[in-house]
Structures are given as structure tokens and as C-alpha cells.
Amino acid sequence: MALVGFGLTLSVLIVLVAVVFQNAESPFTPIIGLFGFLPFQQMLGETHCYAAIKTNSDDKSQSNCFTVKNGLFERVFSNQSLGKSNTKTGYVIPGLWDGHGHLLQLGELRNSVDLFGAKAMSEVHERIIEYQSHHILAGTSEQWLRGVGWDQATFGKWPSAIDLEINDKFRDLYVMLDRVDVHCIWVSKKVLSLLPNPLPEVPGGEIPAEGIFCDNAMEIVLKHYPEPTVERKTKFIKDAMHELNKFGVVGMHDAGVTPSHLKLYETLSLDENWTVRVYAMIECETRNTFCPNEAIKVETPNGKLRVQSVKLFADGALGSWGSAMIEPYSDKETSSGSLLVNSTTLTQLAVEWAGAGYQVNIHAIGDLANRLAVDAFEESLKSLCPHTSLRDCQSRHRFRIEHAQIIHPDDQRRIRDLGIIPSIQPTHATSDMYYAESRLGKKRTMEEAYRMRSLLPLGPVFGSDFPVEPANVFEGIFAAMTRRNPRTGLDSEGRKDGWYAAEAVTLEDALQGFTVNPAFAAFLEGRAGTIETGHYADWVVLDEPLEALDDESLRFATVRETWVGGKQVYRRPGSEDLPSDAV
Numbered sequence: 001m002a003l004v005g006f007g008l009t010l011s012v013l014i015v016l017v018a019v020v021f022q023n024a025e026s027p028f029t030p031i032i033g034l035f036g037f038l039p040f041q042q043m044l045g046e047t048h049c050y051a052a053i054k055t056n057s058d059d060k061s062q063s064n065c066f067t068v069k070n071g072l073f074e075r076v077f078s079n080q081s082l083g084k085s086n087t088k089t090g091y092v093i094p095g096l097w098d099g100h101g102h103l104l105q106l107g108e109l110r111n112s113v114d115l116f117g118a119k120a121m122s123e124v125h126e127r128i129i130e131y132q133s134h135h136i137l138a139g140t141s142e143q144w145l146r147g148v149g150w151d152q153a154t155f156g157k158w159p160s161a162i163d164l165e166i167n168d169k170f171r172d173l174y175v176m177l178d179r180v181d182v183h184c185i186w187v188s189k190k191v192l193s194l195l196p197n198p199l200p201e202v203p204g205g206e207i208p209a210e211g212i213f214c215d216n217a218m219e220i221v222l223k224h225y226p227e228p229t230v231e232r233k234t235k236f237i238k239d240a241m242h243e244l245n246k247f248g249v250v251g252m253h254d255a256g257v258t259p260s261h262l263k264l265y266e267t268l269s270l271d272e273n274w275t276v277r278v279y280a281m282i283e284c285e286t287r288n289t290f291c292p293n294e295a296i297k298v299e300t301p302n303g304k305l306r307v308q309s310v311k312l313f314a315d316g317a318l319g320s321w322g323s324a325m326i327e328p329y330s331d332k333e334t335s336s337g338s339l340l341v342n343s344t345t346l347t348q349l350a351v352e353w354a355g356a357g358y359q360v361n362i363h364a365i366g367d368l369a370n371r372l373a374v375d376a377f378e379e380s381l382k383s384l385c386p387h388t389s390l391r392d393c394q395s396r397h398r399f400r401i402e403h404a405q406i407i408h409p410d411d412q413r414r415i416r417d418l419g420i421i422p423s424i425q426p427t428h429a430t431s432d433m434y435y436a437e438s439r440l441g442k443k444r445t446m447e448e449a450y451r452m453r454s455l456l457p458l459g460p461v462f463g464s465d466f467p468v469e470p471a472n473v474f475e476g477i478f479a480a481m482t483r484r485n486p487r488t489g490l491d492s493e494g495r496k497d498g499w500y501a502a503e504a505v506t507l508e509d510a511l512q513g514f515t516v517n518p519a520f521a522a523f524l525e526g527r528a529g530t531i532e533t534g535h536y537a538d539w540v541v542l543d544e545p546l547e548a549l550d551d552e553s554l555r556f557a558t559v560r561e562t563w564v565g566g567k568q569v570y571r572r573p574g575s576e577d578l579p580s581d582a583v
């Protein structure tokens with residue numbers, strides 16, 4: 001997903017952070033010291049027993065209790081003799097990880113107009129007007145009115161700036177709305193008035209209509225975008241974390257964070273209200289560059305923030321014909337998409353970042369982009385490990401392809417040989433299935449697109465790419481298992497067969513994709529992803545065992561409680577903790 005906005009200079013940021021933290025009403029107050037915030041009984045060890053615990057570990061013995069001390073699991077055991085009165089209802093699974101999302105953007109989305117699923121221009125207008133009536137400040141030059149979720153397919157053509165002149169009041173408002181895939185923005189005339197005339201040509205960018213800016217062309221607008229204040233960003237993060245905890249998410253890989261935002265994360269992550277572990281990928285202030293001096297490697301002692309990877313971008317998205325293909329699109333034969341960077345530069349950047357000790361994660365959607373990503377990784381591995389096997393080298397450096405959506409069979413073989421980690425979003429497959437085959441044709445779709453099952457030996461990381469898709473992990477598990485849309489329960493033909501169902505995975509494999517695999521891909525094996533002695537005490541309580549849910553219950557599943565570092569961070573309203581003998 002494209003990162004929109006948020007480039008604040010460091011000096012300004014530090015001053016603002018200082019101001020925020022002198023304000024007692026701030027949602028985050030820094031508390032320094034590793035265990036200073038742990039309640040007293042947690043230092044002694046606290047025992048939790050449930051109906052059953054799915055530990056996800058290699059140890060297959062049945063456990064139903066664990067003891068938590070200093071934020072870690074101290075002991076996992078079975079103790080029938082503890083008696084019913086100490087056993088809580090509910091079924092435990094390990095805390096869930098989203099392997100690819102965007103934290104600040106999720107929070108910003110929750111503080112902007114939701115245009116997802118709007119069926120016509122009139123509905124877009126209604127939602128914007130409704131939102132503006134409750135957010136009087138939105139639309140000023142200091143705080144543009146933001147929204148996300150529109151899709152030109154619903155209008156039958158690209159919208160334009162004129163469409164945002166809804167009435168007299170709106171003629172004066174600064175409006176910027178992200179396309180559903182966040183690869184294009186749609187802005188009002190007031191925003192256009194800030195831009196140079198004529199507009200510059202930007203390689204890797206398109207301006208398909210007045211007021212629409214795609215991929216690299218978004219930069220033309222974003223230069224003028226007024227940064228949200230640190231107070232607002234802090235609120236965005238808090239809102240996003242609450243939303244994630246609601247879905248049982250205890251950790252996420254943040255797929256592109258600028259160095260200045262990493263500074264903000266570093267400060268805020270010391271607080272107890274930072275309730276999601278974040279493994280962040282650095283994205284330089286100028287995309288696709290080498291910025292080791294601004295970058296920081298971080299590992300906070302409380303395990304809430306870890307930074308040692310970088311995000312590069314090879315291409316755009318399939319929906320807007322932006323992904324770079326080896327052969328032209330089947331429904332647009334004059335185009336094979338575009339690269340955001342040429343292969344020489346991509347390889348050079350990968351080699352440089354890898355040489356500086358960073359895991360390199362390349363966004364690649366189209367089969368050409370995926371091929372160049374593999375080329376870049378291969379060169380990096382050769383330069384890192386001239387004397388050992390590239391596969392061993394890769395198992396230490398763990399390079400990843402973000403999205404890994406359309407991969408030529410030759411390159412699937414290379415990825416398997418090298419052991420490159422695919423980072424996959426199962427719900428992208430079920431959102432894109434309506435048009436993917438027309439873009440790609442039958443053969444390419446069948447052989448190359450949205451592979452899951454055939455990539456399982458690589459330990460694929462599963463995620464949602466929130467806020468592009470909902471952050472609901474159960475929808476992701478459902479999509480991976482059934483290859484059907486979790487919102488309708490149906491495949492692209494309106495049936496229950498599943499879209500290219502040969503690529504569906506089992507429940508166990510889907511769960512690995514949202515637990516153990518993202519832990520490994522974040523160098524957190526032995527600490528996250530399973531319930532074991534010495535691991536982070538992160539867990540989720542469900543009403544029923546995961547295995548007991550049929551498809552329909554799975555896509556509507558909700559969590560009862562989420563715990564991070566031995567602390568309850570979410571409880572579903574109304575789910576009072578009754579002892580099991582009272583049920």
C-alpha cells in the first residue's frame with residue numbers, strides 16, 4: 001500500500017513530542033523502566049486456567065493452564081486438580097500477528113470518511129457530507145478532509161475534482177480521498193490550487209483524470225499535505241491498536257514507516273498503552289533510497305517495538321493496471337504496467353541495505369516485479385555470503401516479498417530454491433478475484449496468481465494489508481481456507497466452490513501464517529507465535545475451540561479477550577468472566 005502523508009521533520013517532531021508528554025491528558029504517558037509498570041502479583045507469577053489451550057508448539061501434550069511472570073509465560077501445564085473454580089471459561093489460542101499492515105494509516109482511516117463499499121457517487125457525497133457535519137475542522141488548509149475506499153469501477157469512469165464540489169461549502173474545502181487500494185488519491189479543486197501548473201510528469205506515476213493522482217504522481221500532492229499533529233498521530237496509533245486488539249491481534253509488521261515516525265513509535269512504545277507489538281520496516285522519507293543515517297535499529301526491552309528491516313517498492317497495484325507484468329495485460333494489451341524503480345537500482349538498493357545489516361522486504365505484485373525482486377535478493381545473497389549456500393544465507397537474512405501476488409512459474413521455482421519468504425494477504429485474493437482473471441487471462445491466473453498452498457513450504461507470512469482490507473484475522477483465515485470472500489461467503493461466481501480452490505490451505509496452515517510464520521519472519525521465533533515457557537505472554541480467548549467453528553462461524557468469529565505481555569488489553573463487552581461451572 002502507498003504511504004500517504006506523514007513526513008515530519010525530525011527536529012519539529014522532537015519538540016512536539018516533548019510538548020505532548022508534558023500534557024497530563026495525553027493518552028500515552030511515558031513510563032521508563034522495564035518492569036516498573038507490572039502489577040505486583042505479576043512479578044510473583046499469576047496462573048490462568050481455561051477449558052483448553054492450543055499452544056501451537058511442538059509439544060503436543062494437552063495443557064489448560066499457564067503461569068505468567070514479568071510478561072512472559074513461566075510455565076505451561078495441565079492441572080485438573082486446581083479445580084473448576086479456578087478454571088475460566090473459554091478456549092485459548094496464541095496471540096495473532098498480522099504480517100503486513102499499516103498502523104498509522106489504520107488509525108487515520110478510523111478518523112476519516114469511510115468510503116468502502118459506496119455504491120455510487122451519490123453515496124460518496126452523502127457519506128462525506130455526513131462526516132463533515134460532525135467534524136467541522138476537517139477540510140481546512142491545516143487539516144484536510146480525508147477519506148479512503150472509493151473505486152472508479154463503481155462510477156464506470158475515473159471521478160474528478162469537480163465531483164468534490166458537492167455544494168457551496170465544499171468548494172472551499174481541502175479534500176483528499178484514497179482509492180480502495182491506496183494507490184491513487186482524488187483531491188478537490190482547493191487542493192489542486194496549491195499545485196504547480198502545468199503539473200510535472202512523474203515517472204512511475206499517472207494522472208488519469210483532473211484531481212486523480214496515482215502511484216508516484218501522488219507525491220505531487222503529498223508535498224503540500226499538512227502533517228497531522230503529533231497529538232493526532234498519537235490518537236491514530238491508540239485507535240488503531242484498540243481496533244487490532246479487538247481482533248485478537250497482539251503484533252503486526254508495519255510495512256513502511258518513515259524514520260521520523262519510528263522516533264515517535266520509539267517514544268510511545270515505552271508506555272503500557274502501546275498494546276500491539278510492532279515489527280516495523282523502514283521506508284526512507286524518499287521512497288526507494290538508501291538512508292542508513294536516518295534509519296535506526298531498535299529493539300525495546302519490553303518487546304513492543306523492533307526495527308531491523310527496510311521496505312522497497314518495485315511496482316503498483318493490479319486494480320489500477322499499475323503492477324509490472326512480463327507480458328501485457330489481457331484486458332489492456334497496450335500496457336504491461338510500470339516499475340517504480342529499474343532493476344539496476346532495485347538490486348543496488350537491496351545489496352546496500354542487506355550489507356548494512358537490514359532484512360530487505362520488497363513490495364512486488366506483478367510477475368515482472370516479482371522476478372526483479374528475486375534477482376535483487378539473489379545478488380544480495382551472493383554478495384553477503386560468497387562462500388556459503390545462498391539458501392543458508394537466506395535463512396539468516398530472511399528476505400521477503402511483500403504481496404508476492406503474481407509470480408511466473410520459473411520464479412516460483414527460484415523462490416522455492418532460495419527459500420525467500422512470501423508475505424501474502426489472503427483477503428487480497430478474494431477481493432481481487434472478481435477482476436484478476438480479466439486482467440491476467442486464464443492461464444496466467446491459474447499458473448501464477450495468488451498462490452498460497454503451493455508456497456506453504458516457504459513458511460508464508462499472512463496479513464491483511466490493513467487498512468486496505470479489514471484487520472480481522474478471522475476473515476483472513478476464512479479467505480485462506482476457502483478462497484471465498486469473507487464478506488459474502490461466496491466465490492467470484494457466487495458459489496461456494498472457492499476461487500482456484502487448489503490453492504486453499506488448511507486451518508492449521510492458516511493459523512501458522514498468522515502466528516509462527518510472522519514471528520520467524522520478524523526474527524522472533526522462540527519469543528512469539530506459540531504458548532511456551534519463556535515466550536511473550538500474549539494470548540487470545542475464544543468462545544469455542546477454533547477447530548469447532550464451521551466456515552460460517554469462522555468468518556463471523558469474534559474474540560472474547562486479548563492479552564499482551566500478561567495484561568488484558570481487550571475484553572468483548574458483555575463477556576463477563578464466569579467460572580466454567582456457572583455456565
Ligand SMILES: *[C@@H]1O[C@H](CO)[C@@H](O)[C@H](O)[C@H]1NC(C)=O
Binds near residue numbers: 027
Ligand atoms: C492507559 O489507558 C487506560 C484506558 O484508556 C487509562 O485508564 C490509563 O490511564 C492509561 N495509562 C497511561 C499511563 O496513560
Ligand SMILES: *[C@@H]1O[C@H](CO)[C@@H](O)[C@H](O)[C@H]1NC(C)=O
Binds near residue numbers: 077078079081082
Ligand atoms: C496442581 O496444583 C496443586 C495446587 O496448587 C499443586 O500443589 C500441584 O503441584 C499442581 N500439580 C501439577 C502437576 O502442576
Ligand SMILES: *[C@@H]1O[C@H](CO)[C@@H](O)[C@H](O)[C@H]1NC(C)=O
Binds near residue numbers: 345
Ligand atoms: C535506473 O534508474 C537510475 C535512477 O533513476 C538511473 O540513474 C539509471 O540510469 C537507470 N538505469 C537504467 C539501466 O536504466
Ligand SMILES: [Zn+2]
Binds near residue numbers: 100101255
Ligand atoms: Zn501494504
